Amino acid sequence: MSISSKPRALYLRIADKIRGEISDGTLTEGARLPTEAEIAQQWSTTRSTAVKGLGVLINEGLIVADRPRGYFVRTQRPMVYRPQGEFLRRPLSPEMDSFITQLNDEGREASQVIEVSIVQPNEHVRERLRLSDGQLVAVRRRVRYVDGQPYNTNDSYFPLELVQGSEIMDPKDIARGANVVLTELGYEQVRALDEIHVRMPTPEEVERLQLGPGTPVAVHAATGYTAAGRPVRTVINCLPGDRHVITFERSKPRLRSRLTIRPAREAELEAVTALWDQAATWLKHRGIDQWQYPAREARIAENIAAGECFLVVDEEVAVATITLDQVADSDFWTEKEASEPALYVHRMVVRRDVSGYELGSAMLDWASERAQAQGLEWLRLDAWKENGELRDYYASRGFEHVRTVEAHGRFSGALFQRAAGQVRRLGPDLVAPEANVSPDDTP
Template sequence: MAATRQGRGPVWAQIADELRARITDGTLAPDSQLPTEAELTARHGVARATVRQALTALVNEGLIVPRAPRGYFVRHRQPLFYRPQQEFRPQPETPEMDRFMMEHSAEGREPRQDIEVSIVDPPADVKKRLKLGDGELAAVRRRVRYLDGEPFNTNDSYFPLSMVQNTEIMRPADIARGANEVLAEAGYPQVRLLDEIYVRMPSPDEIQRLKLAPGTPVSCHICTGVCPDGTPVRVVVNILPGDRHVIVYERNGMNAADR
């Protein structure tokens, strides 16, 4: 097969298109091995560099993964169903497992999380949402959540330090009953939530924490919790890699009067 094919775009893109189609239609199943670089080079009559360009494009799309020295394999996608609307459902009773860990242990997947707690001068957008003044600090609980050893998302929760400095929120461990309940016990119940969802490319810090492949977009879900008097008491920043999540909302059907 010739190295150039008139009217069909670059040869590396054509090779990528062919492999992508075979992955999409199931001919190449999850975890199956792609033809080797040598096999693709011979099949298409091109230089190995051209084949590598095609394979790199598919890696960047999250369709395949390299497993040295064996070659390239179709990525086994098992997305996490992320449900923002279930934020305030009851916590699991098992102390060592939060909602995330309980759900996905039940699915037969192995969950874990890393938790760090620190006192910070928060980013400007978080400070604005929390309505903190100059010099006011925040406590942040930074979490990376894993499934089957792969980092799936980050969950960074910011609180005005003056509200939480003598609570469990300052301890780098899971809170069995949940940080929302701790806030309520401290006199700051949340009665209203503002959800914002942005889709963008990740920051360098997000790439490092989540081990993202080049070209992977993320959804950024920011949730601000507000007390009855309108005081914001919590800002949570969730970073969800686009190749690992499905965002699911459940809503009631409209009444005739709402149509």
């Protein structure tokens, strides 16, 4: 078969030359191109041929037409899109949404518009969430803006029965993330199935994202599953090709084998109460009445000021808290018991997304050794009377059930104690900041 010697069309050669100048840096981002008339004169052709050549570059996304000013090399300042970011642990009470935080850290202005509605899912969403005909979903539809320009859309679909009445139904930022809310509701996502489709945008996407001609989009669909394999969330992200670089590295980080435990700081009152609130929400959804009242912030602040409230932190993100003092509660402990040297445990809480790593056991070991170092005899606590699983937990960690006390207006009163210095050696090592000398310690 012979190769045709027919010369390349002139409008394509015009496009080739300008494309080459953009590629080699002769024409930089934002540079103004010659006018249609100037190009026509340079190539001894008609203006319509010049327009046709420029149209090729517009469709390729290399230049933009800004009439009547002319044609300009498109400025491309892509944001890095990291699908793995949804599994990165963040504070429970951050100041801003993670998307806004990321862009602000890069010196760019970010914002978003959120709408929430209840809809019949389309076929693709229904299949991904394994829904029956007629089952409704809640959808959080977001348009995200960078430097005033719409950069991407992020539409999250949830089975309505799972999220009805939760924060997910409120069209506001959920700074700690919808994934954390799902965990609090009892539907922690431990893996995700990702699909990437690259195509030209639909008319709706063109309108929502104000896309110019020739701008392809990558559509990232991510479906999150619980440990039991139930799909609980499908997210559809529409990412214009000229505004994004997609970087993949997906895994849920394991809890490190060596963590820092330190006194909570005055400014970390909200971090402590956020742990409390998350635990209370989780207990409520399990039908347990423990801690169904607002966190007593004044008392927690007093404990922090006294150096009695501690945080376990993983790369400075609070993952657990425990409060220790030497004050025997007179409603529960007898005068004779109160006279015995003991350290008392209060408000021990572990974040739900790090449960299963025996962090509670590690805190009890740390407290037990702390009691022994202070010359005390016992490590004691009073547990919620109606929480049978919690009582069984302490019994399995070597605590002796002393008795259960009925005190007016008090819901705890299941008394437990363990000899100071007794440890089970479960969970990660907890070390004070000055002892934490292994920054390269791996999970």
